[in-house]
Amino acid sequence: MNTNSSYDSRREQLLAGKAMSDLDRDEQLELEHSMTEEELQRIEEYERTVASLDIALHSGVERDSVGDLTDSLKNQILSEADSFFARQQTQSRLAQADEPMVRRASEQTNANMEPPSRWNRRELLAWLTTAAASTTVIGSWWWHNQQRNGLTKDKLSRTELLASARDLVQAKWQAGKHPLDKPVTGDVVWSSSYQQGFMRLMGMPLNDPLREQYQLWIIDPLRDDEPVDGGVFDVSQAGEVIIPIEAKLHVTKPTAFAITIEKPGGVVVSKQDRLPLLAVVQ
Amino acid sequence: MSIVIPNTATPRRLSSLNVEIREMTKPLLPQVADGDREAIQECVERYGRLIWSLANRLIPNKSEVEDAVHDVFIEIWQSAAKFDPSKGDELTFVAMLTRRRLVDRWRANLRRQVGNVDIGEVEIAAPMVRDRSEVNDEAEKAYRCFEKLTQQTQTVLKRSIHDNLSYAKIAEQLQLPLGSVKSYARRGLIQIRECMGRNIGATAMENS
Numbered sequence: 288m289n290t291n292s293s294y295d296s297r298r299e300q301l302l303a304g305k306a307m308s309d310l311d312r313d314e315q316l317e318l319e320h321s322m323t324e325e326e327l328q329r330i331e332e333y334e335r336t337v338a339s340l341d342i343a344l345h346s347g348v349e350r351d352s353v354g355d356l357t358d359s360l361k362n363q364i365l366s367e368a369d370s371f372f373a374r375q376q377t378q379s380r381l382a383q384a385d386e387p388m389v390r391r392a393s394e395q396t397n398a399n400m401e402p403p404s405r406w407n408r409r410e411l412l413a414w415l416t417t418a419a420a421s422t423t424v425i426g427s428w429w430w431h432n433q434q435r436n437g438l439t440k441d442k443l444s445r446t447e448l449l450a451s452a453r454d455l456v457q458a459k460w461q462a463g464k465h466p467l468d469k470p471v472t473g474d475v476v477w478s479s480s481y482q483q484g485f486m487r488l489m490g491m492p493l494n495d496p497l498r499e500q501y502q503l504w505i506i507d508p509l510r511d512d513e514p515v516d517g518g519v520f521d522v523s524q525a526g527e528v529i530i531p532i533e534a535k536l537h538v539t540k541p542t543a544f545a546i547t548i549e550k551p552g553g554v555v556v557s558k559q560d561r562l563p564l565l566a567v568v569q
Numbered sequence: 570m571s572i573v574i575p576n577t578a579t580p581r582r583l584s585s586l587n588v589e590i591r592e593m594t595k596p597l598l599p600q601v602a603d604g605d606r607e608a609i610q611e612c613v614e615r616y617g618r619l620i621w622s623l624a625n626r627l628i629p630n631k632s633e634v635e636d637a638v639h640d641v642f643i644e645i646w647q648s649a650a651k652f653d654p655s656k657g658d659e660l661t662f663v664a665m666l667t668r669r670r671l672v673d674r675w676r677a678n679l680r681r682q683v684g685n686v687d688i689g690e691v692e693i694a695a696p697m698v699r700d701r702s703e704v705n706d707e708a709e710k711a712y713r714c715f716e717k718l719t720q721q722t723q724t725v726l727k728r729s730i731h732d733n734l735s736y737a738k739i740a741e742q743l744q745l746p747l748g749s750v751k752s753y754a755r756r757g758l759i760q761i762r763e764c765m766g767r768n769i770g771a772t773a774m775e776n777s
Binding site: 299300303304306307308309331332333334335336337338339340341342343344345354355356360361363364365367368369371372375376453454479480481482509510537539540 | 614621751
């Protein structure tokens with residue numbers, strides 16, 4: 288009972304500490320170990336409490352002394368908002384355009400594959416054979432279609448990010464500590480304000496996801512000494528591939544990006560035994 | 570439209586001001602999430618001053634304040650759809666997002682300076698005079714709960730949250746061990762949250 292209560296009290300202090308951004312590295316690891324959804328919500332409640340108290344403590348005198356946004360800054364913010372929502376709408380339209388195509392295909396498949404209402408063994412066997420063949424064909428078509436649409440969608444999203452991000456960083460891939468057999472070209476783009484970025488890779492060897500996967504790491508020394516996990520990904524087609532970056536933490540100012548080869552599912556901390564590609568922000 | 574209520578010669582009851590503030594601050598974020606241009610414009614007008622003043626307080630390097638404000642607004646556009654009025658008011662939500670983004674930036678700045686500057690020296694704000702006429706419901710509750718804390722805890726929380734001083738600096742100023750300062754801050758916050766929860770219950774009972 289006492290042990291539980293002291294554990295709860297310790298957890299509560301860590302949650303409060305997280306909301307106040309005061310956890311040291313060990314405490315951060317302790318908190319992240321087995322953190323529940325409910326605890327994540329509690330952290331947000333604590334953050335709200337901090338914000339409420341800050342508003343209450345905030346001085347009118349101080350506000351007056353620093354003034355307000357200038358008209359020029361307001362206009363810049365509104366113009367950025369226009370770009371942001373335009374990008375969002377395009378992405379949402381692209382996502383919607385993908386959906387009906389897949390739904391239509393699956394609806395059609397289902398309609399054609401409605402089993403006969405009265406069964407005899409021969410009919411059942413014929414129906415099962417057709418269904419299995421259709422599933423294979425549709426599955427294969429769907430997979431290739433998804434690959435193509437995904438690439439188009441990511442390509443458009445990348446182009447939009449290039450056009451709208453004010454703080455875009457761009458770096459070219461170069462051979463890392465353990466170069467690949469054939470050179471890979473391309474670049475990586477990242478916007479910290481949008482927390483969005485893309486890798487463009489040409490000539491990247493295909494991987495077998497059951498044996499190994501690629502993992503991106505974002506080096507952001509201002510944020511942390513440890514690189515930020517940028518997501519695990521596969522390369523399943525030759526030629527140009529565009530992969531969206533999925534940073535697991537907020538990235539402040541990246542100085543470099545590295546791709547490692549890891550076991551399926553990726554790792555929390557990379558030993559960097561295989562680091563074929565690196566992109567350094569100039 | 571600004572959320573700031575002009576100072577009046579005679580103190581006005583906070584409850585009546587809150588009604589005014591509520592009227593002036595009907596949630597905008599659901600419309601913002603849909604990309605409504607008018608709501609976005611109104612959002613910049615309504616919260617711009619708060620964000621600007623928080624950024625000026627939390628970002629020591631003044632040349633970075635405008636950049637920080639840009640980042641905060643992007644965060645607001647990205648998170649607008651997550652606003653849930655049942656969890657609290659919009660002003661607090663915006664302030665929470667603002668602090669989150671600014672603290673990230675502040676910590677990054679600190680890391681950049683830490684090589685040659687003592688963290689404790691990164692002091693940001695001068696003592697301030699509070700104007701209670703600008704607070705919203707949640708802030709008012711938070712303040713009432715804050716006032717119930719011991720003087721020591723109040724001082725630690727105010728210097729940490731408002732003045733944005735590091736625990737090391739607070740420990741030095743108050744001549745307390747660093748661990749005690751951390752403990753005061755966290756326990757104080759836990760107490761305020763618990764007290765606000767109870768207040769919400771009490772308010773609901775009063776209103777029923």
